[in-house]
Amino acid sequence: MEVIKTIDLYKSFQNATLKQDVLRGINITVSQGEFAGIIGPSGSGKTTLLYCLSSLEDITSGQVLVLGKDIAQYTVRDIEEFRKTTIGFVFQFYNLIPNLTVYENILLARVIADKDESGIDEILEKVHLSEFKDYYPNQLSGGMQQRVAIARALVNKPSLIFADEPTGNLDQNNGKEIMNLLSELNQKDNITILLVTHNEDYLSYCNRIFKLIDGKIV
Ligand SMILES: Nc1ncnc2c1ncn2[C@@H]1O[C@H](COP(=O)(O)OP(=O)(O)OP(=O)(O)O)[C@@H](O)[C@H]1O
């Protein structure tokens, strides 16, 4: 099944003086269970593409179909539901809330989705952070913080994870650990993954690679 399909996706940014065409006719398909990678130089539009695919950013023209349905036809309610439960987003800079503990950061994702505390302990175990649940983000290493961010993205059991350079700020060992975790989620739990990476070593984890240059897939 096709989880994501784009048809002639264009995205431009317009400010007072400058119009920038960032995505210029993207046609890609990602199927259920795939681990897809997006690579390309800085500024080529990788983050913008992930945002457009995950409904965090509106598109300029074309279509984004998620699970066969055009995002443009989703109601505000559908979009909310989609963000809360269908997808998980892992940001490059973790975006954890500094004055909440590890446990509370993950709990917040449950609360926003109108859900209870169940599943949090299980997910903490999965990312090997059970002993650190009462720690605050600034008491953790970068790799651990990223694992919290992954746990938060996973706790509502999404079928699709977007990860924007999740290893970008990590050393090689921590980076590998994150990649192994994503790979396990993909293979064991059949979660579809769309990963942006700068690191060519990690492309071996992907079963499909999109190369983005100047807003086009080449
Ligand atoms: N909200 C925005 N408003 C205006 N321009 C934007 C906005 N977001 C992105 N851009 C522009 O779009 C272009 C692509 O940015 P994007 O962040 O998608 O690149 P990227 O491929 O993710 O780069 P990097 O590898 O450095 O993260 C850049 O030139 C950027 O200035």
Ligand SMILES: [Mg+2]
């Ligand atoms: Mg980026």
